[in-house]
Amino acid sequence: MTKTMFVKITATMCSGLVLSALTSRLAFAVNGPAPIKYNFGQLGEYSISGGVDGYGTLYNNGAGNLFNQNPQNVSVGLTNALVTLQKISGLVQFTFEAGEYTFPILGSKSFEYPTGSPQNAYNFLGTPVLQGYVTLVPSPDFSISAGIIPTVEGLESGQDWNNSNFFLSQLANMEITSERGVEATLTHGPAILTVQLDDGYFSKRFNNFQGALTYNLNSTDYLYLYGSNTFGTTDFTNVTNGFPEVNSNMIGGGVFTHPLSC
Numbered sequence: 021m022t023k024t025m026f027v028k029i030t031a032t033m034c035s036g037l038v039l040s041a042l043t044s045r046l047a048f049a050v051n052g053p054a055p056i057k058y059n060f061g062q063l064g065e066y067s068i069s070g071g072v073d074g075y076g077t078l079y080n081n082g083a084g085n086l087f088n089q090n091p092q093n094v095s096v097g098l099t100n101a102l103v104t105l106q107k108i109s110g111l112v113q114f115t116f117e118a119g120e121y122t123f124p125i126l127g128s129k130s131f132e133y134p135t136g137s138p139q140n141a142y143n144f145l146g147t148p149v150l151q152g153y154v155t156l157v158p159s160p161d162f163s164i165s166a167g168i169i170p171t172v173e174g175l176e177s178g179q180d181w182n183n184s185n186f187f188l189s190q191l192a193n194m195e196i197t198s199e200r201g202v203e204a205t206l207t208h209g210p211a212i213l214t215v216q217l218d219d220g221y222f223s224k225r226f227n228n229f230q231g232a233l234t235y236n237l238n239s240t241d242y243l244y245l246y247g248s249n250t251f252g253t254t255d256f257t258n259v260t261n262g263f264p265e266v267n268s269n270m271i272g273g274g275v276f277t278h279p280l281s282c
Contacts, residue, residue, distance in 0.1 A: 053069045064108075066105070067104075068106075070104065071181075072100065073099045074098050077096075080093075100119070100179070102118070103119055104151075111157060112154065112156060113154070116151070116152045117152070118148050151167075153166060163204070164205075165202065166202045166203070170197070171195065171216075173195055173248040175272070175274075178197035194268065196221055200226075201216050201217050201219060202216065210237075213233050220248065223254045225254045228249070230248040231248075232247075243273070247271040254266045
Protein backbone atom coordinates (compact mmCIF):
# COMPACT_ATOMS: atom_id res chain seq x y z
CA MET A 21 0.00 0.00 0.00
CA THR A 22 1.19 3.50 -0.79
CA LYS A 23 0.47 6.24 1.68
CA THR A 24 0.82 9.79 0.47
CA MET A 25 1.07 13.15 2.14
CA PHE A 26 0.86 16.06 -0.26
CA VAL A 27 1.21 19.70 0.78
CA LYS A 28 0.84 22.57 -1.69
CA ILE A 29 1.82 26.22 -1.15
CA THR A 30 0.50 28.81 -3.60
CA ALA A 31 1.44 32.43 -4.24
CA THR A 32 -0.36 34.34 -6.98
CA MET A 33 0.56 37.58 -8.68
CA CYS A 34 -3.07 38.19 -9.50
CA SER A 35 -5.87 35.97 -8.43
CA GLY A 36 -6.92 33.21 -11.33
CA LEU A 37 -5.95 31.94 -14.72
CA VAL A 38 -7.49 33.08 -18.02
CA LEU A 39 -8.98 30.05 -19.73
CA SER A 40 -10.98 29.65 -22.88
CA ALA A 41 -14.65 28.77 -22.49
CA LEU A 42 -13.96 25.27 -23.74
CA THR A 43 -11.22 24.48 -21.22
CA SER A 44 -13.25 25.74 -18.27
CA ARG A 45 -15.90 23.05 -18.53
CA LEU A 46 -15.47 21.76 -14.99
CA ALA A 47 -14.82 23.14 -11.53
CA PHE A 48 -11.11 23.02 -10.75
CA ALA A 49 -9.49 21.32 -7.78
CA VAL A 50 -7.06 24.25 -7.46
CA ASN A 51 -8.03 27.66 -8.81
CA GLY A 52 -5.28 29.54 -10.58
CA PRO A 53 -4.81 33.30 -10.53
CA ALA A 54 -7.67 35.49 -11.83
CA PRO A 55 -6.91 37.92 -14.66
CA ILE A 56 -6.44 41.66 -14.40
CA LYS A 57 -8.06 43.48 -17.33
CA TYR A 58 -6.82 46.58 -19.15
CA ASN A 59 -8.68 48.62 -21.75
CA PHE A 60 -6.45 50.49 -24.22
CA GLY A 61 -9.21 52.09 -26.24
CA GLN A 62 -8.77 51.52 -29.98
CA LEU A 63 -6.01 48.97 -29.24
CA GLY A 64 -8.56 46.74 -27.53
CA GLU A 65 -9.05 45.10 -24.16
CA TYR A 66 -6.37 42.84 -22.68
CA SER A 67 -6.03 40.63 -19.64
CA ILE A 68 -2.97 39.29 -17.85
CA SER A 69 -2.53 36.78 -15.06
CA GLY A 70 0.27 34.76 -13.56
CA GLY A 71 1.08 32.60 -10.60
CA VAL A 72 3.70 30.48 -8.88
CA ASP A 73 3.12 27.54 -6.58
CA GLY A 74 5.12 24.70 -5.10
CA TYR A 75 4.61 21.26 -3.63
CA GLY A 76 5.95 18.89 -1.04
CA THR A 77 5.43 15.10 -0.97
CA LEU A 78 6.20 12.26 1.41
CA TYR A 79 5.67 8.66 0.26
CA ASN A 80 5.83 5.51 2.38
CA ASN A 81 6.18 2.09 0.77
CA GLY A 82 5.88 3.54 -2.71
CA ALA A 83 6.26 1.60 -5.93
CA GLY A 84 8.11 3.92 -8.32
CA ASN A 85 6.46 6.30 -10.74
CA LEU A 86 4.94 6.43 -14.18
CA PHE A 87 8.13 7.48 -15.99
CA ASN A 88 10.69 5.76 -13.71
CA GLN A 89 12.59 9.04 -13.49
CA ASN A 90 14.52 9.14 -10.19
CA PRO A 91 11.56 8.45 -7.88
CA GLN A 92 11.76 10.34 -4.59
CA ASN A 93 10.29 9.28 -1.22
CA VAL A 94 10.58 12.89 -0.09
CA SER A 95 10.37 15.63 -2.68
CA VAL A 96 9.77 19.37 -2.93
CA GLY A 97 9.67 21.50 -6.03
CA LEU A 98 7.96 24.00 -8.25
CA THR A 99 4.53 22.96 -9.51
CA ASN A 100 3.57 25.92 -11.67
CA ALA A 101 5.15 29.16 -12.84
CA LEU A 102 2.89 30.45 -15.61
CA VAL A 103 1.95 33.78 -17.16
CA THR A 104 -1.07 34.27 -19.42
CA LEU A 105 -1.65 37.24 -21.72
CA GLN A 106 -4.83 37.63 -23.77
CA LYS A 107 -6.42 40.13 -26.13
CA ILE A 108 -10.12 39.65 -25.47
CA SER A 109 -11.86 42.13 -27.79
CA GLY A 110 -12.02 43.00 -31.48
CA LEU A 111 -11.88 40.99 -34.67
CA VAL A 112 -8.36 39.71 -33.98
CA GLN A 113 -7.75 38.27 -30.53
CA PHE A 114 -5.01 36.06 -29.06
CA THR A 115 -4.06 33.89 -26.09
CA PHE A 116 -0.50 33.29 -24.92
CA GLU A 117 0.34 31.16 -21.88
CA ALA A 118 3.91 30.14 -21.12
CA GLY A 119 6.15 29.04 -18.28
CA GLU A 120 6.63 25.69 -16.66
CA TYR A 121 4.61 23.18 -14.69
CA THR A 122 4.87 19.74 -13.13
CA PHE A 123 2.05 17.42 -12.22
CA PRO A 124 1.30 15.03 -9.33
CA ILE A 125 0.10 11.66 -10.64
CA LEU A 126 -2.25 9.52 -8.57
CA GLY A 127 -0.41 6.54 -7.07
CA SER A 128 2.98 7.60 -8.44
CA LYS A 129 6.03 8.80 -6.54
CA SER A 130 7.26 12.29 -7.22
CA PHE A 131 10.32 12.49 -9.42
CA GLU A 132 12.93 14.82 -10.81
CA TYR A 133 13.90 14.92 -14.46
CA PRO A 134 17.51 14.04 -15.35
CA THR A 135 20.12 16.77 -15.11
CA GLY A 136 19.84 19.17 -18.02
CA SER A 137 16.19 18.38 -18.64
CA PRO A 138 13.85 21.05 -17.21
CA GLN A 139 11.15 19.91 -14.80
CA ASN A 140 8.31 21.25 -16.89
CA ALA A 141 6.21 20.81 -20.00
CA TYR A 142 9.14 21.04 -22.43
CA ASN A 143 9.64 17.29 -22.00
CA PHE A 144 6.24 16.60 -23.56
CA LEU A 145 5.41 19.58 -25.75
CA GLY A 146 8.93 20.56 -26.79
CA THR A 147 8.17 24.21 -25.93
CA PRO A 148 7.55 26.36 -22.83
CA VAL A 149 4.36 27.63 -24.52
CA LEU A 150 1.36 25.78 -23.10
CA GLN A 151 -1.09 27.77 -25.23
CA GLY A 152 -0.36 30.27 -28.00
CA TYR A 153 -2.96 30.98 -30.66
CA VAL A 154 -4.60 33.74 -32.67
CA THR A 155 -8.40 33.94 -32.90
CA LEU A 156 -10.57 35.64 -35.52
CA VAL A 157 -13.99 36.61 -34.14
CA PRO A 158 -16.14 37.91 -37.02
CA SER A 159 -19.30 37.57 -34.91
CA PRO A 160 -20.24 36.73 -31.30
CA ASP A 161 -21.42 33.32 -32.51
CA PHE A 162 -18.43 32.22 -34.59
CA SER A 163 -14.65 32.15 -34.21
CA ILE A 164 -11.59 30.49 -35.76
CA SER A 165 -8.32 29.90 -33.89
CA ALA A 166 -4.91 28.66 -35.02
CA GLY A 167 -1.70 27.87 -33.14
CA ILE A 168 -1.03 25.85 -29.99
CA ILE A 169 -4.62 25.29 -28.89
CA PRO A 170 -6.15 23.53 -25.86
CA THR A 171 -7.74 20.16 -26.49
CA VAL A 172 -11.49 19.59 -26.37
CA GLU A 173 -10.95 15.85 -25.96
CA GLY A 174 -11.49 14.33 -22.55
CA LEU A 175 -12.19 15.73 -19.10
CA GLU A 176 -8.73 16.09 -17.55
CA SER A 177 -5.80 18.38 -18.22
CA GLY A 178 -2.06 17.90 -17.73
CA GLN A 179 -1.91 21.13 -15.72
CA ASP A 180 -3.63 21.17 -12.33
CA TRP A 181 -5.03 24.74 -12.51
CA ASN A 182 -7.08 23.52 -15.47
CA ASN A 183 -8.01 20.18 -13.93
CA SER A 184 -11.01 19.04 -11.92
CA ASN A 185 -8.78 16.68 -9.92
CA PHE A 186 -5.72 17.72 -7.96
CA PHE A 187 -3.88 14.48 -8.79
CA LEU A 188 -3.87 13.38 -12.41
CA SER A 189 -5.47 9.99 -12.93
CA GLN A 190 -4.49 7.44 -15.53
CA LEU A 191 -7.21 8.95 -17.73
CA ALA A 192 -5.13 12.13 -18.10
CA ASN A 193 -2.31 10.08 -19.66
CA MET A 194 -4.68 9.08 -22.46
CA GLU A 195 -5.72 12.65 -23.26
CA ILE A 196 -4.08 15.57 -24.99
CA THR A 197 -3.40 18.79 -23.05
CA SER A 198 -2.67 21.04 -26.02
CA GLU A 199 -1.67 20.58 -29.64
CA ARG A 200 -0.84 22.50 -32.78
CA GLY A 201 -3.81 23.01 -35.05
CA VAL A 202 -6.86 24.99 -36.10
CA GLU A 203 -10.20 25.26 -34.34
CA ALA A 204 -13.65 26.55 -35.27
CA THR A 205 -16.38 27.31 -32.72
CA LEU A 206 -20.04 27.92 -33.48
CA THR A 207 -22.56 29.04 -30.84
CA HIS A 208 -26.32 28.78 -31.37
CA GLY A 209 -28.62 29.37 -28.43
CA PRO A 210 -27.70 26.99 -25.60
CA ALA A 211 -25.38 24.91 -27.85
CA ILE A 212 -21.65 25.33 -28.55
CA LEU A 213 -20.02 23.19 -31.25
CA THR A 214 -16.22 23.06 -31.59
CA VAL A 215 -14.16 21.17 -34.18
CA GLN A 216 -10.38 20.90 -34.42
CA LEU A 217 -7.79 19.59 -36.87
CA ASP A 218 -4.47 19.11 -35.09
CA ASP A 219 -1.29 17.09 -34.59
CA GLY A 220 -2.47 15.30 -31.42
CA TYR A 221 0.29 14.73 -28.83
CA PHE A 222 2.56 17.14 -30.75
CA SER A 223 3.26 14.42 -33.31
CA LYS A 224 3.96 16.95 -36.12
CA ARG A 225 1.43 15.08 -38.26
CA PHE A 226 -1.86 16.93 -38.71
CA ASN A 227 -4.07 13.86 -38.89
CA ASN A 228 -6.14 14.16 -35.72
CA PHE A 229 -9.75 15.41 -35.76
CA GLN A 230 -11.58 16.45 -32.60
CA GLY A 231 -15.12 17.59 -31.94
CA ALA A 232 -17.10 18.65 -28.89
CA LEU A 233 -20.68 19.70 -28.22
CA THR A 234 -21.74 21.63 -25.12
CA TYR A 235 -25.48 22.05 -24.51
CA ASN A 236 -26.72 24.09 -21.56
CA LEU A 237 -29.67 22.23 -20.05
CA ASN A 238 -30.42 24.97 -17.52
CA SER A 239 -28.60 27.68 -15.55
CA THR A 240 -26.42 25.15 -13.69
CA ASP A 241 -26.23 21.90 -15.68
CA TYR A 242 -24.99 21.12 -19.16
CA LEU A 243 -24.42 18.18 -21.49
CA TYR A 244 -20.89 17.68 -22.82
CA LEU A 245 -20.08 15.21 -25.63
CA TYR A 246 -16.62 14.87 -27.18
CA GLY A 247 -14.64 12.65 -29.48
CA SER A 248 -11.43 12.40 -31.49
CA ASN A 249 -10.31 10.31 -34.42
CA THR A 250 -6.87 9.88 -35.99
CA PHE A 251 -6.64 9.37 -39.74
CA GLY A 252 -3.72 7.21 -40.84
CA THR A 253 -0.91 5.97 -38.62
CA THR A 254 1.85 7.96 -36.90
CA ASP A 255 5.16 6.38 -35.89
CA PHE A 256 4.94 7.27 -32.21
CA THR A 257 8.61 6.40 -31.57
CA ASN A 258 9.59 9.55 -33.47
CA VAL A 259 7.13 12.06 -31.98
CA THR A 260 7.98 14.51 -29.23
CA ASN A 261 6.53 12.56 -26.33
CA GLY A 262 6.69 9.03 -27.71
CA PHE A 263 3.23 8.08 -26.42
CA PRO A 264 1.53 5.24 -28.37
CA GLU A 265 -1.80 7.01 -27.72
CA VAL A 266 -0.92 9.22 -30.69
CA ASN A 267 -2.83 6.68 -32.82
CA SER A 268 -5.77 6.30 -30.46
CA ASN A 269 -9.38 7.41 -30.78
CA MET A 270 -11.64 8.58 -27.95
CA ILE A 271 -15.31 9.23 -27.33
CA GLY A 272 -17.12 10.25 -24.16
CA GLY A 273 -19.47 12.65 -22.45
CA GLY A 274 -21.85 13.27 -19.59
CA VAL A 275 -23.92 15.81 -17.72
CA PHE A 276 -21.98 18.27 -15.55
CA THR A 277 -22.45 21.34 -13.39
CA HIS A 278 -20.94 24.68 -14.37
CA PRO A 279 -17.94 25.74 -12.25
CA LEU A 280 -18.61 28.17 -9.43
CA SER A 281 -17.36 31.73 -9.78
CA CYS A 282 -14.17 32.52 -7.91
